[in-house]
Amino acid sequence: MSVLELARPEILAMQAYSSARREAGQAEVMLNANEAPWPPAGTQTDLRAMSLNRYPDPQPQALLDRLAELYGVGSDQILIGRGSDEAIDLLVRAFCRPGVDAIALSPPTFGMYAVCAAVQGAARIETPLDAQFGVDVDTICESLPDSVKLVFLCSPNNPTGACTSLAAIKRIADAMHGRALVIVDEAYVEFADVASASRLIARHENLGVLRTLSKAWALAGARIGCLLAGAEIIALLRKIMPPYPLPTPSVSAALAALTADGMAVTRQRIALTIAERERMANALKRLPGVLEVLPSQANFLCVRFEDAPRIYRNLIIAGVVVRDVGRYPGLGGFLRLSIGTREENSRLLERLIQGEAAA
Ligand SMILES: Cc1ncc(COP(=O)(O)O)c(C=O)c1O
Numbered sequence: 001m002s003v004l005e006l007a008r009p010e011i012l013a014m015q016a017y018s019s020a021r022r023e024a025g026q027a028e029v030m031l032n033a034n035e036a037p038w039p040p041a042g043t044q045t046d047l048r049a050m051s052l053n054r055y056p057d058p059q060p061q062a063l064l065d066r067l068a069e070l071y072g073v074g075s076d077q078i079l080i081g082r083g084s085d086e087a088i089d090l091l092v093r094a095f096c097r098p099g100v101d102a103i104a105l106s107p108p109t110f111g112m113y114a115v116c117a118a119v120q121g122a123a124r125i126e127t128p129l130d131a132q133f134g135v136d137v138d139t140i141c142e143s144l145p146d147s148v149k150l151v152f153l154c155s156p157n158n159p160t161g162a163c164t165s166l167a168a169i170k171r172i173a174d175a176m177h178g179r180a181l182v183i184v185d186e187a188y189v190e191f192a193d194v195a196s197a198s199r200l201i202a203r204h205e206n207l208g209v210l211r212t213l214s215k216a217w218a219l220a221g222a223r224i225g226c227l228l229a230g231a232e233i234i235a236l237l238r239k240i241m242p243p244y245p246l247p248t249p250s251v252s253a254a255l256a257a258l259t260a261d262g263m264a265v266t267r268q269r270i271a272l273t274i275a276e277r278e279r280m281a282n283a284l285k286r287l288p289g290v291l292e293v294l295p296s297q298a299n300f301l302c303v304r305f306e307d308a309p310r311i312y313r314n315l316i317i318a319g320v321v322v323r324d325v326g327r328y329p330g331l332g333g334f335l336r337l338s339i340g341t342r343e344e345n346s347r348l349l350e351r352l353i354q355g356e357a358a359a
Contacts, residue, residue, distance in 0.1 A: 001178050003205045004232055006149055011094050016239035019058050030054070050252060055244045060251050066258045067226055071198050071211060076231040079238060082245055084187060084210040084225030088152075089116045090237045091183060091208070091227070095149040096122035104144050104151040106135050108159060108328035110185060113152040123147065128329060133160040133294060137168045141175035151176055154185040156192050159325045159336045161296030163194045173204040181233070183208045187225075188298035190216035190270050191277070198228050205230050215299060216270050217257050222250035273299050277339045283349055284337075289356045291333070300338045308333045314355040320348055 004012060020033035036053045043052065059080055068075040081087045089112075092103060098121030105113045106127050117124050125148055127139045135153060144151070151172060155164040164184070173182045184197040186209055198209045208229035214220040224246070227237065256262055277296060284293050284303055289311070292304040302325065305311045312324050312335060323336040339345060 002232065003181070003230060004236060006179075006181060006206075007094050007236055008097050011236065011240060014239065017243050019055070019243040021055055021057055021244070047249060050248045052248055054248075056246055056248045056251065058241075058244055058246070059238070060246065063224075063246075063251050063254055063258075066255065067211075070258065071196070071209075071226070071228055073198055073201060073228050074231070077201065077228055077234060079227045079229075079234045079241070080246060081225055081227070081241065082223040083214060084185065084212045084227070085112055086241075086245065087210055087225060087227035087237070088112050088183075088185075089119075090241060091150055091181070092116040092120045092122055094237055094240055095181060096120050098122065100147065101149045102145070102147040104140065104148045104180070106140070106153065106157075108133075108157075108325070108331050109152070109154045110158045110187075122149075129157070129160065133157070133162050133330075135164045135168060137164075137171055140172055144176075144180070146179065148176075148180050151180050151182045152185060153182065154187075155194075155197070156186075156188045156297040158187065158298065159300070159302050159323070159328065159331065159334075161294050161298045161300065161302055163189075163192050163297045166195060166197060166200065169197050169207070170200060170204070173200065173207045177204075177206055179206075181206050181208055181229075183210060183227075185210040187212045187215055188300075191274055191299050192297035194297070201228060201230065208233060213254055213257065216273075217254075217266055218269070219250075219253060219257060222253045223247075224250055224254045272342075273339050276342060276345050277301065280337070280339060280345050280349070284352075287349075287352055287356065289352075294334075300336050302331070302334050302336050304333045305335060306333075308335050311335065311352065311355060315348070315351055318351040318355075320351055322348075 033055055039048050040052050064075040064078055067078055102123035102125050103117045104125045106129050114124055127136050130136050153164050176182050189196055201207050208227055212225035281293050281301055284290050289306045294302040308326055325331045325334050325336045
């Protein structure tokens with residue numbers, strides 16, 4: 001059975017939009033896309049050099065090649081989207097029939113899987129994380145109904161911070177073979193001490209991995225994220241993607257970050273973030289009012305406070321905003337603290353100490 005048999009039949013059957021860029025080739029006079037023939041007025045010099053009057057390449061080969069090298073897959077095994085959010089949305093649209101199919105997820109986890117399922121009219125089958133915030137692999141492997149077409153695993157998980165082992169991912173992919181795609185969201189994997197699941201794609205045709213330049217690569221504003229998966233899944237999703245998803249300045253920023261110099265800077269920053277995460281975890285554990293700091297493999301800490309609403313309010317007054325994740329199942333009393341610069345982290349700690357002293 002081809003993995004494509006899991007996709008919605010109407011998506012398999014439909015004709016994709018043919019973008020004007022495909023037929024442009026080496027043409028000197030481009031009159032096929034109703035674009036303006038001159039650069040936009042009022043843009044800065046560096047933007048003027050980017051031909052912003054022209055539609056961008058739907059999937060620029062230079063960026064595909066760079067990301068393929070970075071992630072260790074073929075360039076036909078990558079879909080670049082507007083953040084990994086777009087890839088999540090496209091997967092749900094392509095594989096879940098409204099009112100019939102479902103996604104599986106393990107709450108508390110990243111909210112966009114549920115949002116995309118709701119927009120598509122797909123049901124949600126939830127297998128909650130266990131008491132230690134680990135994925136319940138047995139239940140996922142043994143109890144998911146046939147309606148599930150996509151199993152989302154977030155590793156490291158947002159907002160709790162723990163990774164799912166490659167052995168567990170393999171087991172789930174095997175159990176779902178012929179039934180569902182398993183999508184491992186690795187938005188934070190650069191901060192983790194585990195290898196990426198992308199190395200499993202070659203052996204598991206029903207496995208996909210989400211990566212992003214938004215976190216470790218400091219490019220959240222550029223909106224560049226990817227799905228890594230078998231070439232036929234990538235080709236299917238390209239069919240339903242809007243024709244010109246990647247803004248030219250974003251592609252240019254991504255290519256600049258992925259040069260040798262850019263990578264050296266990024267590696268240093270990742271090391272710094274990990275060191276700061278450990279410093280903060282140790283300092284927080286010693287603070288009065290802190291009940292629990294979850295072990296984290298990401299660039300954030302999930303922390304349980306005696307009085308999280310008060311801490312949250314006091315921090316806002318002090319000009320520091322963190323994420324209140326208390327509404328997530330199993331996370332009552334928790335706040336999620338992103339790791340910032342050393343100075344920002346120290347400021348957060350000072351405010352927490354002052355707040356406790358005043359309480
Ligand atoms: C686990 C996870 N996946 C995906 C995303 C979306 O990232 P992107 O900026 O690539 O859309 C986020 C953003 O916070 C996230 O936490």
